[in-house]
Amino acid sequence: MSLATIGRKHYVSQTALEAVLKEVAACPDVADSASRRGIKRARDSALDVETPHGQLVTNIMVPVQTKGKSPAGGEEIQIVPTELPMLNIMAFLWHLCNSMPGLAAFFQRQLAKYPSTAGSPWRMALYNDEISPGNQLKSSNTRKLQAWYLSFIEFDAEGRCQENLWFTLCLARSSLVSRIQGGLSGLTHLLISSESFLNLQSGCLLNMPSGDRVMFFSKLHTVVADESALKFLYDFKGSSGNLVCPLCANITSRTHGDLAAHDHSGELQDISCIDTNSFVRRTDSQIFKSQSILASREPVLSKKDFALLESSMGLNYNPYGVLAHRSMPLVKCLQWDWMHVYVVSGLFHLEAGLLLPLLHEQGATFQVIQNFISECKWPHNLKNRRTEILHLFDKRSKPSDFKASASQCLTLYPLIRIFLLNHPLPVVDDGLRRCIRSFMKLCMVLDLLLAGNRGENMSADDLETAILAHCRCFLQAYGPEQTIPKFHYSLHLPGMAREKPLISCFTHERKHRQAKQFADNQKNPGKWFEAALFKDVLGRVLMDLSEHSGFMQPHLKSPKSVTGGLLLWHLVQTFGLQVAAESATVAQIAPGETCEKGDMVLLKSGAVAEVWLFCRVQTGELLALLNVLEAQGKNLFRFKQDGAQFMPVAEIKRPCLFKSMSADSMLLVRRRSPTPPRRRRSPSPRRRSPSPPRRRSPSPPARRSPRPEPDPAPAKEETPLAPDGDGNEEITTSVIAGIPRSSGEQTYRAEVNVPRENGSGPLGKRGLTAIRGPNRIDRAKAEADVRTLVEAFKRGGPAEVRKQQKELNRSWVN
Structure with missing residues (x-):
């Protein structure tokens, strides 16, 4: 056997083969136990960690319904108790804080920011989704999984965007979940009612590497998922019932006819209603009472009449679910995932499918839009998406058949917006003008949601104003008959944002890869499947978390020492003697976001700059050498000869797409800031001060050093x-x-x-x-x-x- 034959008999990708060979070379002892059983024993040994709160993996008993023979010889449904593995949360948190200094430092920093007490416990967020490993088109995919992840609201956006900080609570085959009493809702009740889960409310003592001991409290607060998962978690009808929204008692679906038109009381509204004051909000006590009514009527009503009662109440009867046990309040916990509302078969797809055919009639064909996008220059972290975005506008596609993934939609919408703002159309009637205005309002909503997703300050009032403006413009452009249930769900997002941060499912969709990479290779799942898969996923998570030394901090990619030349001269002139400076052309400026030399970046001050270089000075501060551009108005910027300056990398907000307009000017494709631009129109520099703002006075603004006082800004006399x-x-x-x-x-x-x-x-x-x-x-x-x-x-x-x-x-x- 030679190196050329390794990995050929049993296929392994070249990247995986290279990584495995390097690991074997670094640890030659593994060759002595190179068998499946040896690997399994080593994995189990690594997870066999004893903590004061037990082992990392615990088991719960679930009642599984199976068909069996009755004593009379016929078939009957029998209940077979079955073990399912789940995460021992208390033991897992103790192990992370006790043995992983990087994660412990992050945890302590967040605890200092948000103290955890019995009266003010940390807020736990629970996520559920179905994962489909293997062949997506297979008629009966027995490897489909239901996954539960949990994290904490207090991790902030910095932590919630990290896949490994959403801890895998449980994994179970969908075929098994469907046979558990109560289905998905019944199993969720068993998980959140388990001893490991509930004991966090009473407190968990954590040991930090520094020797500190911290009492940690947490309680379930938020449940986020897509519409389909929430429907089965809470047993509500959704669009298949008369009441399409579980949070409202009077919003009806068009599936069963125009009920609102036949309502003489005037209380019923359909999903096109945007007057939030007319929504009749449900309470948890009302929903629990409705479930009790269904329990009392189920034995006495016929199957047909009971189905009508369920439809009219918008709920399904489930005596084993979370509503029947009152273990997970719907109104208090439920949160719509804004990603699914807007960019997963959501409002963006609806709007694009209606607008693009109208633009096509005016000459803005897919080919024209594709040519515009192809002329744009992409930042380092988006270059891999350029080809797939261009493929969205292939000639084979019809304008009305617009399809795109969530990440593609978020990359695409600012491009279409800048195209509409800069591409003149031959004829624009009132109808097309209303459609374009509706799309622009939709883009403003996405701007705000993305800003909140990155942890920037997003006012719920601003979000409500933007969503209402979009909904109003959409109705004016396309009419109420084009609305879908997600149109109504979007109106609930501002109210949810007032109570808690809006969580999107981008991180969870990426995290699904951890389970898929193991489940894809297990062809015939049996009773062993859940335990083996859960241990594989947990072992991978622990390995990734143990490698975090400096947790999620901006850093240079492939840095080189600065030993001489013009850069070192400038660093010495600006910052003094530098004996350990490093430089790089690429840097990670935020979790999951990199920036490269030549990228155009938007700064937190609102200015735009070109990246020339990144460096880390002797003090450890990470700096960027930027050439600040001169604003020309309407997203146009001009390059300056004297705009180069060092700035902290923390001043970079995000990289942007741009299009060269001439040798010294460019058109920037950017998302709008959630802060209204009018608040920044002042010739004086912004100053950060803890004192109340008292600067609106006739006197000129104070400056940090005595400099010549500028003349008053000239009035604009046209x-x-x-x-x-x-x-x-x-x-x-x-x-x-x-x-x-x-x-x-x-x-x-x-x-x-x-x-x-x-x-x-x-x-x-x-x-x-x-x-x-x-x-x-x-x-x-x-x-x-x-x-x-x-x-x-x-x-x-x-x-x-x-x-x-x-x-x-x-x-x-x-």
Whole structure:
């Protein structure tokens, strides 16, 4: 046997084979026990950890229904107690904190931020979903799994975006779950009522590597999943019942006819209702009472009448479920997953499927959109998605058959938005204008949801305003008949955001790969399946968590020592003597997000910059060498010759897509900030101070060092001109405030507003385009620039003005 034959008889991918051979070379003792049994024994030994709270894996007994023979000889349903493995949460947390310093440091940091007490326990979040290993098209896939993951709200977005910080509570085959008394809801009740789960409410003593001992309390608070999983967890009807929403007692589905139109009381509403004040909110006590009513009527009603009663109440009767046992309150715990509401067969797909055919009729075909996207330059962390995004607009696809995954939708929507804002359409009637406006409002909602998902401040009131605006525009554009249940579910998101952070399922969908990679290779699952799979997944998680030394901190990728050259000279001039500086062209700036030399990044200040380099100085601070661009308005930015400066990597908000417009300008594709732009319009620098804001006064703003006091910002006085002599094309001119110099000295710029070159914009308006000259210290020179630009317009219209603008920028000295 040779190296060329290894991995050929039994297929192993080249990457996996390389990794395995390196591990074997590093640990040659494994060759002595290279058998399946030896591997299994080694795995079980690694998980056989004794803690004060027991072992890491415990078992619960579940009642499984099987067909058997009755004493009379006929068939009857028999209950067979069956063991299922589940995570011993208390033992698992004790083991993590006691033996993994990186995770313990993160845990202690969050405990200092959010103390855990008996009166204020940490809030536990539970997630459920079905995983489909193997052949997705197989008619009977016996390896389908139900997975339960749990984490804590207090981990914040930094922790909740980490796959390994969603702990696998239980894994069970769907075929087995369907035979358990109560089904998915019954098994969920058994899990959350287990001793290991409930004891966290009474407290768990954790030992930290530092020697500290912490009493930790936690309680189930949030249940998040897609609509299908929540439907089976809580036994509500969903869109198949009269009441489509489990949280509302008067929102009806169209599946059973227009019930609202036949309601003489006026209380019933259909899913197109956007007046949240007209929603009749259910309470947990009402839902528990409804389940009790079903329990009392089930023995006395016929099967048909009882099914009608269930449909009218919007609930399914399940005497073994969480509602019957009152173990998991629906109103208190349920949270819609905004990812499934919007970008998994959700409102984005609905809107795109309605809008794209209309754009196609106006010449904005799939090919035109694809060409626009192909001209954009992608940041380092999105380059692998470029090809798949372009494939969405293949010629074979019909505009009405738009399909995309959740991650593709979130990458695509800002591209379509910038396309609509910059691509003129030949004819835009009122109907198309309303459709485009509805899409723009949808993009604003996604901007806010993504900002909250990254841990940025997202106001629930702002989210409510954005969602209501989108729903209102959607109804105006397409009418109520196009609404789907998720249209109504979206209106509940702001209320949920007021109580708890909105959790999306992106992390969980990635985490499913841990179970799939083991389940894919187990062809004939039997009774052993759950125990073997759970141990494999748990062992992989413990191995990954043990490798975290500095938990989730920004860091350089493949750093090199800075031993000389221009970079070291600049570092010494800026920060002093540097004997251990490192540099790299790629850095991880946030969990799951990398940035590379040449990327365009949006800064937290709102500015845009080009990345030149990353470095870590002697003090350990991670810096980026950035070239800050000059804003030109309408997402256009110009490269500057003197914009390079060192900034902390923490100032980078995120990388952005962009499109080069000329040799020195580019169009940025970005998501809007959740903070309204008008709050940032001030010539004075933002200052962080714990004192109340008292800066709105006639006096000039205070500065950190004594610098020349700038002149007051010039008022924008617009002067209309009709350069062609007959008043057909009127322009306006003004001198506006420029970007202050580093010394704080005020500058001035010429501004000429000329008619848009390409006719009407995407919303059918002629509009004006603002063309600005360079920053000038002397106001008289800015006024001279105005006259120069006006003369250029007289000679050749807007095109000549832009040509003159480039000449002014090239010759700019002061």
